[in-house]
Amino acid sequence: MPRSLPEDPLIRSLVIHARRAQMTRRGVLAGATAGASALALAACAPTGVTKLTPGTDVSSTDKSMVWANWPAYMDTVDATGAHPTLDAFTKSTGIKVDYREDVDDNNSYYAKVKDQLALGKDIGADTVCLTDWMVSRWIRFGYTQTLDHSKIPNIKNLNPSLLNIDYDKGRHQSLPWQGGFAGICWNKQEFPNGFTSVSEMFKEPKLKGRVGVLSEMRDTIGLIMLEQGVDIAGNFTDSQFQAALAVLKQNIDDGVIRNVKGNSYLDDLKNGDTLAAICWSGDITLINGSNGDKWTFAIPDAGGTLWNDNFLVPIGATHKANAEAIMNWYYDPQIAAQVAAYVNYITPVVGAKEAAVAIDPALADNNLIFPDAATLKKAFVFRTLTPAQEQSYGSAFQSVLLGA
Amino acid sequence: MAFGSFGGDVVAVEQPRRSSRAALWLLLPGVVYLAATYLAPLVSLVITSLKTPDLVNFDIGRYLYAFDVQNYVHVFTQYGAIIARSFGYSAMATVFALLISYPLAYFIGVTLRKYPLWQALALILVIAPFFMSFLLRTLAWKAIFADEGPVIHFLQSLSILGPNAHLNGTPTMVIFGLTYNYIPFMALPIYTSLERLDLRLLEAGSDLYANPISTFFRVTVPLSLPGVVSGTLLVFIPATGDYINASPQFLGSTQTAMVGNVISDTYFNLLDYPSSAALSIILMVLILIPVSVYLALTKTEDLL
Numbered sequence: 001m002p003r004s005l006p007e008d009p010l011i012r013s014l015v016i017h018a019r020r021a022q023m024t025r026r027g028v029l030a031g032a033t034a035g036a037s038a039l040a041l042a043a044c045a046p047t048g049v050t051k052l053t054p055g056t057d058v059s060s061t062d063k064s065m066v067w068a069n070w071p072a073y074m075d076t077v078d079a080t081g082a083h084p085t086l087d088a089f090t091k092s093t094g095i096k097v098d099y100r101e102d103v104d105d106n107n108s109y110y111a112k113v114k115d116q117l118a119l120g121k122d123i124g125a126d127t128v129c130l131t132d133w134m135v136s137r138w139i140r141f142g143y144t145q146t147l148d149h150s151k152i153p154n155i156k157n158l159n160p161s162l163l164n165i166d167y168d169k170g171r172h173q174s175l176p177w178q179g180g181f182a183g184i185c186w187n188k189q190e191f192p193n194g195f196t197s198v199s200e201m202f203k204e205p206k207l208k209g210r211v212g213v214l215s216e217m218r219d220t221i222g223l224i225m226l227e228q229g230v231d232i233a234g235n236f237t238d239s240q241f242q243a244a245l246a247v248l249k250q251n252i253d254d255g256v257i258r259n260v261k262g263n264s265y266l267d268d269l270k271n272g273d274t275l276a277a278i279c280w281s282g283d284i285t286l287i288n289g290s291n292g293d294k295w296t297f298a299i300p301d302a303g304g305t306l307w308n309d310n311f312l313v314p315i316g317a318t319h320k321a322n323a324e325a326i327m328n329w330y331y332d333p334q335i336a337a338q339v340a341a342y343v344n345y346i347t348p349v350v351g352a353k354e355a356a357v358a359i360d361p362a363l364a365d366n367n368l369i370f371p372d373a374a375t376l377k378k379a380f381v382f383r384t385l386t387p388a389q390e391q392s393y394g395s396a397f398q399s400v401l402l403g404a
Numbered sequence: 405m406a407f408g409s410f411g412g413d414v415v416a417v418e419q420p421r422r423s424s425r426a427a428l429w430l431l432l433p434g435v436v437y438l439a440a441t442y443l444a445p446l447v448s449l450v451i452t453s454l455k456t457p458d459l460v461n462f463d464i465g466r467y468l469y470a471f472d473v474q475n476y477v478h479v480f481t482q483y484g485a486i487i488a489r490s491f492g493y494s495a496m497a498t499v500f501a502l503l504i505s506y507p508l509a510y511f512i513g514v515t516l517r518k519y520p521l522w523q524a525l526a527l528i529l530v531i532a533p534f535f536m537s538f539l540l541r542t543l544a545w546k547a548i549f550a551d552e553g554p555v556i557h558f559l560q561s562l563s564i565l566g567p568n569a570h571l572n573g574t575p576t577m578v579i580f581g582l583t584y585n586y587i588p589f590m591a592l593p594i595y596t597s598l599e600r601l602d603l604r605l606l607e608a609g610s611d612l613y614a615n616p617i618s619t620f621f622r623v624t625v626p627l628s629l630p631g632v633v634s635g636t637l638l639v640f641i642p643a644t645g646d647y648i649n650a651s652p653q654f655l656g657s658t659q660t661a662m663v664g665n666v667i668s669d670t671y672f673n674l675l676d677y678p679s680s681a682a683l684s685i686i687l688m689v690l691i692l693i694p695v696s697v698y699l700a701l702t703k704t705e706d707l708l
Contacts (some may be wrong), residue, residue, distance in 0.1 A: 107673045176607045252658050258573045272552030387463040394674050402661040
């Protein structure tokens with residue numbers, strides 16, 4: 001119950017005035033809330049699973065394209081920043097390439113473009129290179145365009161073992177760009193004898209708090225599972241995954257592993273916080289070149305993981321034929337060898353090794369760039385997970401990473 | 405209130421005006437802006453936090469509209485400890501920032517008052533770090549405190565730290581980073597309060613036989629309270645949700661995750677939007693409770 005109004009006429013009128021103003025303000029706020037709810041509801045358009053239509057290809061009239069790729073993944077002249085093989089492509093085909101180092105992490109790149117993809121819109125890239133499991137998600141969602149193999153005759157040079165991958169049999173949606181191993185690396189000044197397994201690193205007392213592992217679940221858990229004798233390429237069970245995760249959690253809780261990181265693990269190797277780590281093959285060659293020859297990379301005796309980053313053409317892209325032309329270009333063994341000489345990762349192109357001998361015989365002998373049969377025997381591809389597994393494994397892995 | 409107390413004899417009664425309608429019209433742009441940028445996202449956040457996975461077409465990041473309160477239960481049981489940790493870190497950082505900022509602000513605002521040039525220079529020194537990205541500054545600390553870095557070697561040579569000790573990735577470093585990054589937000593409001601502190605009141609205190617300590621606590625502190633309150637809030641609220649300092653890329657590790665890291669990872673890596681939305685709402689509510697208690701206790705809500 002409101003109190004009765006005061007006697008004094010001046011105060012009385014002031015109170016009435018104030019009450020009226022308050023009422024109106026409330027009214028305005030109520031209106032605003034209603035407006036906001038309407039806005040929010042409007043934003044909630046139904047998100048059914050609809051089939052998307054590919055973007056119109058304007059390649060024949062517009063000789064240009066955009067390529068989004070990972071950093072340090074292309075031959076570069078350090079002084080000028082030019083990319084010789086790309087420039088040669090433009091010279092030979094007349095297609096101008098806007099090469100962007102836009103992909104820093106599969107998840108964050110996906111988070112950036114997923115809304116446009118879901119609407120079938122152009123994401124501002126005509127081809128993108130992403131890792132196997134992320135490519136498999138794009139294909140599952142219908143976010144990729146079908147490649148016209150007749151425009152990529154050099155596809156005959158694709159390493160046969162990569163042709164019938166489980167998420168894209170026959171490679172009609174994707175094509176490997178570069179691959180690599182996840183294995184172990186250590187500071188060879190501190191540990192000249194090195195390590196042969198992940199658990200040796202975990203058990204070494206001098207390494208307590210100085211071990212790093214990757215935030216890429218398939219690599220870190222994959223290596224632990226391999227050591228536990230699990231076939232990561234085959235039908236492993238949930239409990240086998242959990243067993244490997246338990247080892248990781250134990251070592252994090254015990255303070256053996258201090259950090260779990262993506263690409264930035266290299267900073268910790270360089271500043272000495274990390275002395276041994278689970279890491280990617282090409283990176284170690286690269287930092288040995290830039291920060292003094294201090295580290296050794298090895299695939300553990302029990303095996304390492306093998307992954308590929310793959311070209312794909314996003315659903316809304318408007319220069320598919322140009323993108324196919326550039327894929328064809330990089331499947332020429334000569335060109336592939338030039339790229340391999342710079343990026344230090346595994347090329348999927350057969351014949352590149354022979355071409356590399358001409359550039360530098362030592363390069364062709366590098367087992368991490370041109371792996372021989374014995375090396376490949378130790379490398380395994382992590383099986384493609386079902387969506388439900390991806391969700392539950394990812395969630396469990398993240399909980400461990402967050403210390404929850 | 406405190407500001408107005410010494411303003412002299414202001415005639416309080418104004419002529420009744422009939423401009424309230426015009427004032428409301430003038431408010432309109434602000435209200436529209438708030439509705440579009442604050443209320444609408446808030447409503448959308450609540451709706452998202454109640455979504456449920458699409459079990460028919462199950463896939464990563466695919467959710468349906470629902471009223472799934474289970475999301476809240478799930479994140480609270482799963483990440484309750486991390487939420488508590490966030491509040492702990494943030495409270496400690498706020499206390500440290502206050503302990504460092506108050507003397508600093510007093511020095512600049514009161515002691516240096518006689519030397520305007522020095523005062524201006526000192527203020528610039530407080531603000532200057534703002535001109536550099538705080539990500540870079542935080543990364544610089546990481547390098548300084550690296551295991552093979554100068555600080556660790558120095559502390560080890562003094563036997564303060566053991567041979568295998570480290571600082572990066574420990575809670576100490578995260579609280580240090582939070583304190584360091586938010587000090588200007590504490591120092592500047594306190595400085596603004598102290599800068600207009602009437603020194604004659606301090607003289608009056610000593611005239612009334614108060615010793616300096618009791619003058620400080622009975623005169624200076626109450627008069628600077630508005631600055632302290634806004635400074636504390638400006639530090640505590642963002643520090644609780646901070647996800648940079650505690651992230652493994654910066655000063656933290658897997659042992660130091662804060663709720664902001666959980667929200668960011670859940671959103672970007674797992675694409676689990678309902679859980680991250682539920683966490684955001686829990687965080688918002690949990691911050692509102694201590695803040696309103698604090699404001700009620702310090703009786704300064706009219707100063708915000």
